[in-house]
Amino acid sequence: MKLTRIALYSALLAVAFVLIWVSPSQAEDGEGQTVFFVPVEETVERGLEAFMKRAVETAEEENVDHIVFEMNTPGGRVDAAGEIAKIVRETEIPTTAFIVREAMSAGAYISLNANEIVMQPGTEMGSAQVIDGTGQAADDKAQSAWLGNMRSAAEINDRDPRYALAMADPSIELEDLNVGEGELLTLTASEALSVGYAEAVVDDREELMEYLGLEEASQEEFELSLAENIARLVTHPVVIPILLSIGGLGLILELYSPGFGIPGIMGASALFLFFFGHTVAGFAGLESLILFVVGAGLLVLEVFSPSFGIFGILGLGAILASLVLSSFSTVNILISFVIAMLVTIAGMALLIKYADRAGPMKRVILTDATTSELGYVSTETRSELQGSTGKALTVLRPSGSALINEERLDVVSEGGYIEQGRKIKVISVSGSRIVVREITEDETLKKKEEDE
Template structure:
């Protein structure tokens, strides 16, 4: 069997096994009888992948008839937009909710916790420091800052909490020196401080104490597990990872065109783009139509490469690919920035590759790289420097070009400037390539 066919079959089997594994439904842990309490972890950064996981988990808890949903919070914060959507999921569910802070509920994590029906914290945990920042880590614009303060104020008001503490978490201008947050510093509440100011209903050690606090000691407990597909989705939808995936994907596929066979660059490029679309598909941002549009774009680019159309197919292909990326993304501005970054990296790396490595792949069949060199026997013209200074006779009038007999050889010559009659004597003054310049040789001349 052909080696390439075996490789394709083997790769297909790996991909199939991978898909079956990641799409296998996660199993929920359960114990006990009676009421049903559903634990949902809110861990790591708050981003779109976490939003997709919480959306699925809350719906599943509702479908299974959960009597209470416990959000086990341990997050440093994350995207404001994702936090807003997650908070809406928590508010909209008809099942009672408790935010159980088991680590830290900082920034967006604090906002999500305030949207639950009640907050319970473990000893030694913290909640707060929720100032909104931009992509570069600086304070956001006054408009975004004002909108975020309004959200924090509204979240605090859901359960009649004193809004000044929520504002102090998000605005360093709020002065609360008694809780370690004088003007110029954001507020972070310890579990004891949160209990004191009414931002926590209890400080408890573990789930057992939490169930007793909820009056559900004999409740059945289930834990929502993050599937492998959702773990991948959370990773690849991270704002830092997206431009890296697009850069590796575009660079890998472009370099594959300059390399023989299908090797490491092509595998890396295809894998990166697969992860991008797969993650966004699982997270709910992309549909199969985006994959179809991306495939159409690739086909159009291949047509442009092998059947040049003066750029028409190329422009359409690039437009289809960029369109598929935009449609599958949760932020148009961010994905366009990522595409620009990937494009710049790909162009620079491609130029360096061509310069130092050259064409070795499919492009070699469509790009003329052969050169006619002198050392291979190719000579564009014969240098006649040996006839410079020789005297000959004009066979045809030079007006200013014509024919002359020089060293018994008929040569095409051109006069230095003026008209020279037939039969006149001429002297060769230069011979550069095929151009031989002559000057009339007059009697008595010393030239």
């Protein structure tokens, strides 16, 4: 029994020794390890933030050994870049920013938060000044905060912060890179390597894996899902007002068309995309959608059951609140809402002026008209009396009675006094108003000559 135990312990020690001896040799080339390749492409916005968060969380759940962020972005929103950088910085998994084309502006900031930066030949990083909505440099407060972020990102991995600051501040001069005042620093691959802003320059993934010592590791592509692609599109600051405008116009057009047709589908689809994208991105919840539906219902109720504006105001307030709750930026959504409202009001004004009413609006707006063409007349117009002559039966001062074509009629003089018995002539007829003028002797003789 004792010999059996000794033999068992000896076998276990031998296995442990083998495992200890084999593991380092396997780790050297990455055998048995996994590397995640995560694309960071196009504009940096809040939809990308949601994707990056899911990618890192998935990597942590699957115990991935290394994450490579393939950078190819011109930059984007500062707030989104800050959140993405935090995600990259706080994960315990080793990270590498692999610049495959460019990492400009917000992309440069995200790259600086990775543990290592590796670049391909011909790639660039830098030019990270904060720009406001008008395309101008941001105010001093925003610029100062951004410079602090760039400095911190450089210092995290012991990089000289002067170069990070020069990427965002054109007043900084760098003699070693020939960067003068008024220029923003943009590093090429070779320059980044020389100043310590890149650990290596490699031609492709294969060389990258060799540099990382993971040439035998399995590679997994972490790609955007269809929902995340939609979310990235519809959460873009330029797309949001377009979607809201289409939604408002579509629903207004639907009120002027019978049934539920193309305008209604377009409007509903635009609003669905807005809430769907913001839900996938993690900004909107079910409460936002419910609040929007309630607001839309109140606006419809205001149309069909006027409440002197109470339902309308409550409806607009509910819709605005739902948009604010589902948005990543209150300022951006308020601007988008104002734009959409102006577009919708302009569209409604054009419809009211030029379009025939149909559909639900036909039921609440009177379109019939009592025109003379349809046989509706308030008084009979005696247009046949135009040019007729007669005699004043009473004094006209200026109104009175006259005998015209053997018919007693109420008339009014052109403005002067006409004595009883004077000859008169009808000069205009408008409805029941018959305007006459006294005929002078010269006119009588002239008419007599014409008759002869």
